[in-house]
Amino acid sequence: MTGPAPQPKFRRDYQPPAYRIDHVDLHVDIGEGVTRIGSRLSIARDRAAAADAPLRLDGRAMQLQAIRIDGEPVPESDYSVDAEGLTLSAPPAAFELAIEVDVDPDANTALEGLYRSGRILCTQCEAEGFSRITYFPDRPDVMATYRTRIEADAGRYPVLLSNGDRVDHGTLPGGRHFAVYEDPFAKPCYLFAMVAGDLAEVADTYRTGSGRDVALRFYTDHGSENELGHALHSLKQAMAWDEKTYGLEYDLDTYMVVAVGSFNMGAMENKGLNIFNTSCVLASPDTATDGDYIRVRDVVAHEYFHNWTGNRVTCRDWFQLSLKESLTVFREQQFAADHGSPGVTRIEQVRMLRDIQFPEDAGPNAHPVRPESYIEMNNFYTITIYEKGAEIIRMLHVILGHEGFTRGVQHYLSEHDGGAVTIEDFVTALEIANGADLARFRLWYSQAGTPVVTVRDDYAGGRYRLTLSQHTPDTPGQTDKAPLHIPFGLGLIESDGRAVDLGERSLLTLEQPEQSWTFEGLSARPVPSLLRGFSAPVRVEYDHRTEDLAHLLTHDSDPVARWEAGQELALAAMRAAVSAYQAGEALPDPTALIEAVARLLGDPPADHELLAEMLTLPTERRLADQYAQFDVDAVVASHGHVKRQLAAALQTRVEDFLTGPSAGGYRFEPAEVGRRRLNAVALDYLAAGDASGIDALCLALYHDADNMTDRMAALQALRDRPGPARDEAMAAFAERGRGHALVLDKWFSLQATSRLPGAVARVAELDADPRFDATNPNRVRALVGSFARGNLPGFHQEDGAGYAWLAGHIRQLNELNPQIAARLVTPLAEWAQVAGPRGTAMREQLAGLAGASLSPDVYEMVTRALD
Numbered sequence: 092m093t094g095p096a097p098q099p100k101f102r103r104d105y106q107p108p109a110y111r112i113d114h115v116d117l118h119v120d121i122g123e124g125v126t127r128i129g130s131r132l133s134i135a136r137d138r139a140a141a142a143d144a145p146l147r148l149d150g151r152a153m154q155l156q157a158i159r160i161d162g163e164p165v166p167e168s169d170y171s172v173d174a175e176g177l178t179l180s181a182p183p184a185a186f187e188l189a190i191e192v193d194v195d196p197d198a199n200t201a202l203e204g205l206y207r208s209g210r211i212l213c214t215q216c217e218a219e220g221f222s223r224i225t226y227f228p229d230r231p232d233v234m235a236t237y238r239t240r241i242e243a244d245a246g247r248y249p250v251l252l253s254n255g256d257r258v259d260h261g262t263l264p265g266g267r268h269f270a271v272y273e274d275p276f277a278k279p280c281y282l283f284a285m286v287a288g289d290l291a292e293v294a295d296t297y298r299t300g301s302g303r304d305v306a307l308r309f310y311t312d313h314g315s316e317n318e319l320g321h322a323l324h325s326l327k328q329a330m331a332w333d334e335k336t337y338g339l340e341y342d343l344d345t346y347m348v349v350a351v352g353s354f355n356m357g358a359m360e361n362k363g364l365n366i367f368n369t370s371c372v373l374a375s376p377d378t379a380t381d382g383d384y385i386r387v388r389d390v391v392a393h394e395y396f397h398n399w400t401g402n403r404v405t406c407r408d409w410f411q412l413s414l415k416e417s418l419t420v421f422r423e424q425q426f427a428a429d430h431g432s433p434g435v436t437r438i439e440q441v442r443m444l445r446d447i448q449f450p451e452d453a454g455p456n457a458h459p460v461r462p463e464s465y466i467e468m469n470n471f472y473t474i475t476i477y478e479k480g481a482e483i484i485r486m487l488h489v490i491l492g493h494e495g496f497t498r499g500v501q502h503y504l505s506e507h508d509g510g511a512v513t514i515e516d517f518v519t520a521l522e523i524a525n526g527a528d529l530a531r532f533r534l535w536y537s538q539a540g541t542p543v544v545t546v547r548d549d550y551a552g553g554r555y556r557l558t559l560s561q562h563t564p565d566t567p568g569q570t571d572k573a574p575l576h577i578p579f580g581l582g583l584i585e586s587d588g589r590a591v592d593l594g595e596r597s598l599l600t601l602e603q604p605e606q607s608w609t610f611e612g613l614s615a616r617p618v619p620s621l622l623r624g625f626s627a628p629v630r631v632e633y634d635h636r637t638e639d640l641a642h643l644l645t646h647d648s649d650p651v652a653r654w655e656a657g658q659e660l661a662l663a664a665m666r667a668a669v670s671a672y673q674a675g676e677a678l679p680d681p682t683a684l685i686e687a688v689a690r691l692l693g694d695p696p697a698d699h700e701l702l703a704e705m706l707t708l709p710t711e712r713r714l715a716d717q718y719a720q721f722d723v724d725a726v727v728a729s730h731g732h733v734k735r736q737l738a739a740a741l742q743t744r745v746e747d748f749l750t751g752p753s754a755g756g757y758r759f760e761p762a763e764v765g766r767r768r769l770n771a772v773a774l775d776y777l778a779a780g781d782a783s784g785i786d787a788l789c790l791a792l793y794h795d796a797d798n799m800t801d802r803m804a805a806l807q808a809l810r811d812r813p814g815p816a817r818d819e820a821m822a823a824f825a826e827r828g829r830g831h832a833l834v835l836d837k838w839f840s841l842q843a844t845s846r847l848p849g850a851v852a853r854v855a856e857l858d859a860d861p862r863f864d865a866t867n868p869n870r871v872r873a874l875v876g877s878f879a880r881g882n883l884p885g886f887h888q889e890d891g892a893g894y895a896w897l898a899g900h901i902r903q904l905n906e907l908n909p910q911i912a913a914r915l916v917t918p919l920a921e922w923a924q925v926a927g928p929r930g931t932a933m934r935e936q937l938a939g940l941a942g943a944s945l946s947p948d949v950y951e952m953v954t955r956a957l958d
């Protein structure tokens with residue numbers, strides 16, 4: 092961690108590998124503490140490479156024990172080892188390289204490579220973790236078939252797993268045993284996985300469309316096997332969906348999923364052997380909310396979809412990460428829309444994009460969906476690569492139409508099956524399959540920043556004229572951006588609520604700096620419904636009339652635009668309150684908002700989930716994002732004010748939405764999800780409006796709840812309300828968390844996000860709680876992440892203690908787990924967006940971190956934030 096400053100890698104420097112590795116034979120010998128890993132690599136020099144080209148193998152945190160070429164020890168003069176790898180100076184044109192190394196999974200707190208999660212040994216190789224397992228060219232364009240033999244103590248590690256099919260197994264002297272796996276599909280090393288542990292197994296079978304039986308095996312710690320049913324069911328749904336939608340079948344005889352409690356990310360699509368964070372696979376009514384059920388379903392599907400978009404066709408280099416992630420996220424989104432309320436599914440995506448991706452794209456971490464450089468690849472698993480990337484794919488889907496898009500994806504997959512390719516290859520395949528020209532569209536991949544589309548309109552004599560202009564702001568290292576190809580969904584709604592038939596013009600194509608469209612033959616000025624479906628990841632600027640928004644909130648047939656109208660009304664009320672707050676005036680009543688919501692409740696949408704969504708106010712973060720620099724106190728006060736006023740006005744109306752436990756127990760199905768969601772919104776408003784008896788009501792609902800969703804709704808409503816009801820419910824909930832890590836995470840999160848005074852002192856106390864564990868990423872996210880991201884007033888406590896507390900955790904994690912540490916830099920990196928002395932204090936913490944000895948991960952995030 093000390094030494095010269097880490098250097099960036101550049102996309103433009105890409106060189107194909109000088110040596111191919113066609114086959115990997117691994118022997119993993121799990122011992123006490125140390126694990127010995129032997130590899131035999133079949134290597135051939137590329138014809139295009141020079142005869143004296145050296146062979147570079149990456150490798151970190153391992154001890155080299157032996158190295159042989161074609162069975163002969165390699166003389167020390169022919170290779171050199173450094174902290175990052177091993178170089179063979181002039182190897183033969185074709186040879187077998189045998190290497191033995193020792194690694195120590197128990198000492199591996201970075202959770203990359205081979206590491207321990209509780210009693211399970213497991214791996215995480217994406218992006219560059221395989222080079223912590225053995226010396227290897229750790230890059231996705233080196234693809235090999237693998238044969239993996241694992242040997243371990245039979246008592247401690249009765250289950251041994253790796254990619255592909257088990258071809259051999261047996262017992263060995265000394266209480267040991269072994270298993271051999273073969274994966275016939277050539278893969279990049281980031282898709283390698285192995286697991287050893289004492290695991291419970293839940294098995295099932297899926298019959299593919301062509302009639303092959305696939306064995307599905309899910310593994311988890313003993314005691315949680317009853318929480319795998321939902322994930323297993325979701326996997327079968329995903330397998331069937333991919334056959335029906337894209338004609339894609341699974342290709343191995345076994346599909347395995349392992350749940351581990353210590354995992355840096357959500358899940359990993361290793362070929363035939365997915366490894367999942369427990370939070371993305373375990374679910375039972377008692378431990379998981381509806382939101383968790385949805386997340387499990389979608390992450391299971393996501394990892395499954397990677398088998399084609401990621402594994403069969405992978406990325407040439409890590410600058411192309413979005414190639415596999417954005418397409419897979421989009422496929423996951425299509426799947427989610429087909430298995431729930433499509434409108435609500437879309438609204439949730441838009442909310443996340445606005446709350447998290449837009450701020451990223453406006454701050455120091457703004458980067459193109461296909462970045463030009465990176466220091467630590469793990470820092471680029473961002474919401475921009477994933478979710479903005481998926482928005483780009485969605486625009487292609489809109490532009491090419493469902494059939495054209497699907498045909499394009501199928502063409503891409505058949506053209507590049509078995510290959511490691513680029514985003515350019517993908518776009519070209521779509522062009523060829525559709526005879527389309529996507530030249531301008533490609534700019535979406537290279538230009539960072541959220542484009543702003545400014546809308547002007549006028550109406551006279553039956554003619555309505557709409558003018559759109561676009562501009563993309565400067566971002567770090569990028570100025571003077573070109574106009575993009577923006578598909579812009581449009582509706583025009585007449586005063587009686589009917590929509591004008593726009594034909595093809597319900598989707599406008601904006602590709603110039605400014606364009607106008609004229610609509611004839613209207614009897615009165617229509618109300619524009621803009622960016623329907625959120626057809627492009629842009630900010631729309633339009634001087635909305637309040638009465639237009641109220642009209643849209645009742646009449647718009649597009650759920651996203653309808654929801655958006657309500658959000659705009661609320662934001663307008665909040666902005667007015669911010670101005671008053673800053674002028675030292677009394678905060679104005681949000682009259683227009685209250686009236687519009689009252690009207691909505693008079694004629695609500697039948698979909699309860701959609702109604703709940705429409706009643707959910709924009710977050711404080713979204714309000715903050717309305718300003719180049721935001722005033723923390725004004726944002727918190729104004730948001731709270733509008734919510735309280737609305738709550739007071741709605742009190743008697745929302746009481747109707749309160750429901751007790753469902754007859755017949757918990758069911759995860761759309762109508763029930765909607766009912767519980769509306770119940771939670773009602774409780775939230777009653778608490779915000781300080782309704783009489785609310786504490787007792789929440790406590791009763793907490794105790795009566797027969798599922799985690801209702802229990803959390805009661806706890807959320809009590810979270811900021813000091814008193815015996817809160818104390819009792821929180822204590823009971825902590826008790827529930829005793830035997831269940833994911834439940835305890837929820838308890839930590841509730842403490843961290845509570846608005847009760849003394850927030851920093853409270854979280855600092857939890858640092859020392861024996862249940863807090865800095866080596867467990869889920870626990871760190873539950874306490875530190877929830878506080879820094881989900882407690883605006885607490886994190887921005889005026890004395891700066893919140894910033895200092897976060898910086899302390901970053902320092903500690905910098906040593907333990909640099910990947911997690913680097914993620915926690917983001918809240919401080921927003922310093923330039925925070926007005927006043929707070930912004931300065933945030934920057935000071937970053938500067939203090941910059942003076943420490945940093946991992947490349949944290950170094951990159953801190954220096955970018957200070958630039």
Ligand code: ARG
Nearest residue numbers: 217218356358359360469472
């Ligand atoms: N490919 C995984 C997924 O999205 C995520 C892997 C993240 N790895 C990392 N080092 N950040 O499905």
Ligand code: ZN
Nearest residue numbers: 393397416419
């Ligand atoms: Zn993914």
